[in-house]
Amino acid sequence: MFVIRRATTADREAVEELTRARAHWMAARGVRGAQGWERFAGESGRQAAAPDTPVWVVATEAGRVIGRTTLGEQTPLWGWTEEEQAQPAYFLNTTLTHPEFAGQRVGSLLAWWAVDRAAATGRGWVRRAVGPDPGLLRYYCDVQGWRIIHRVERHGEDAYMLGREAEPLPALARHLLTPA
Template identity: 30%
Template sequence: MYEMRASTQEDRREITLLIAARELWMDDRGLDAGITDPEALLAAVGKTSEGRPLVWAFCEDGKILGVALLVVETLAAWGWKTTKHDNAALVMTATYTHPGYRHDRIGRFIAWWALDYAYRECEVPWVRRFTSSARLMRYFRDEQGWELVDIVTRSNFRVYLMQRRAEKIPGMAAFIR
């Protein structure tokens, strides 16, 4: 069974190695990481905001297979048009998965968990994410059901702003604790 748990300071080394493995895997394949900020994720390990953990670890048998930095905010600074999207959302600002488990679709499980968590715990109507990778945008949209809301320019990158309604995912508790 998988577990999604709050990260702790003791996880920092394992998370650092996971991010390094992912970045090396992407570099070896010529894949563009786009806008990423692993330092922001690492700085948030073990910390909370408004009583909620910031970095969550997706684990199996105690091994961290993926991590996500989740914050509740409006994302106005990223170009979300506040008149249309002014309500707070759970934002997946960074997600890293171990490349050795890529066939297990860990990122999809993390996203499903985030949708369910936002519905159950955060009292927000949306889960939002962004990427500067057209390949990832198509995957999130076509395979995971995310809505492409807008495309903005940030730091000379095209950034795809995406969202899904927070929702209860049936059977989640039986699959991910």
């Protein structure tokens, strides 16, 4: 069982360490983007500690932070139509998990939690974007249930705008505790 909760100032160092651990894991495997995550580690921790930034963390029951995501209340301007931007939706981004917990679907739990939370808060959609990584795109679609809404060019590369309609996912309660 994992716990998902809003990040606090006390999570800053743990979120930085988590971000660096993911960057080092990616670098060791030659995965694209590792340097970007390494550079982002300090900012990742600052965002987690900022009360006005909607960062959520997943922790073990013992309290170790093993995942993080940002759940924005605005769909970004790039990649989405004006009509889509006007719809009540969450935008999920900067999701990462600790490599020591690979195979435990921590990232999927974060995504599914967002879908469930959107339904509970009256939003119709959860959206996210992914770059030109075909493996990650396939994983998001085939395992997590996202569908491609748009393909756009971003910084000279293809980016995919993904969406999932909000829906209650009561089975999450067996894996993920959300404190009141």
